[in-house]
Amino acid sequence: MKRILVTKTSMPDFEEYIEEIKDLWDSHHLTNMGVKHEKLTFMLREFLSTPYVSLFTNGHLALESILSAFDLSGEVITTPYTFASTTHAIVRNGLVPVFCDIDPGTYTMDASKIEELITENTSAIVPVHVYGTVCDVEGIQRIADKYNLKVIYDAAHAFGVTVNGRGIGSFGDASMFSFHATKVFHTIEGGCITFRDYSLLDKLNSLKNFGIKGPDCVDAIGSNAKMNEFQAAMGIVNLSYIDENRKKREKIVSDYKNGLSSIPGLKLLSSQQDVLSNYAYFPVVFEGEKWDRDNVADKLAQNNVFVRKYFYPLVNDFDCYRHDYDSSKTPVARHIASKVLTLPLYAEMTDEEVDHVCYLIEEMSPYKNDMLYVPLNNEPTIHIKERGTRA
């Protein structure tokens, strides 16, 4: 079996991409908000059903820019169970992250624990729709309204997710999506901010272009975070594959659930009611006492399957933050981070690859001898009698 990595970028049809970038050779206009940039912005406004979209060269700079656009100060309540980017974007804006624990069922910010963290210095909440799982958007908004706080979602993983048909990017004051090559929709590198307040449009345009407001005016300390035309062209082409890829991913997730749900001690993410998922990641929490998560990761790697510990270590345990924080104050996040592995998941993943990953995990299960276990013809499918679902 070939190497199976945690993900594999979905490539569009080569000729289609070449066709899309051809006119760039004639125009000589390769970046700084050109025609492809405008076209993708328009397409994403439709696709994400949100009034405004601002494109960026990556998700991280998009998040840094929107935090800057809101002129926040003091403390920002966020989750430690995320990629480094979320917290770094807060700190790089001169703000102080305050970590809220996560919900044990969804791994997103536990809204019931936000209020106790609010002080007179709190200016915003930055929750993460981690793995594409939707946060408690209503609970969070209720608290934000009560204390007059901004809500900026890190929706890096949540492209194309809807709640009762409503685009996930329309919740809160703004949302950031990542279009990195590892995401369900990509522009090689890239990202965007979705928002409803028209006045943010100029601010974000300026912040991603050195703070330049016009030919004679620079009124903000911006960065260079513009999406170039080749990135935008990749997005234009990739957008037409989204629904097809979502279906492929849905099948893979369903096959994983079938393959893994009967193995003792594993906790799989449940689907959310009224949510159209994008099936971005497949996290498994090796909850049973006999499981050793690190050992599983090592053994899988020895078998050419390269999983990831998304998200370990917890951000409040990072070397650059741990002197200021105590991760025992976010015990649920700490527990999940110590037990989680995200399994390989990408649209082109074959049935054999999914079966192989399930087979390996089942094979190394410390609970194996607790079952009546009958391997058949060395096939990568384990047949379990009595307690299993597959026989």
Ligand code: T4K
């Ligand atoms: N907020 C959250 C919650 C995020 O998860 C992220 C990014 C951000 C914010 C920031 O968004 P961006 O600024 O990135 O747009 C990867 C991604 O680089 C990163 O975008 C992502 N989250 C994070 C969860 O995963 P690494 O360091 O794990 O990536 P890497 O290079 O080890 O790649 C992982 C696997 O993906 C490889 O085994 C092979 C595959 N791969 C990788 C690349 C680069 C491909 O198939 N194609 C590729 O081009 O961070």
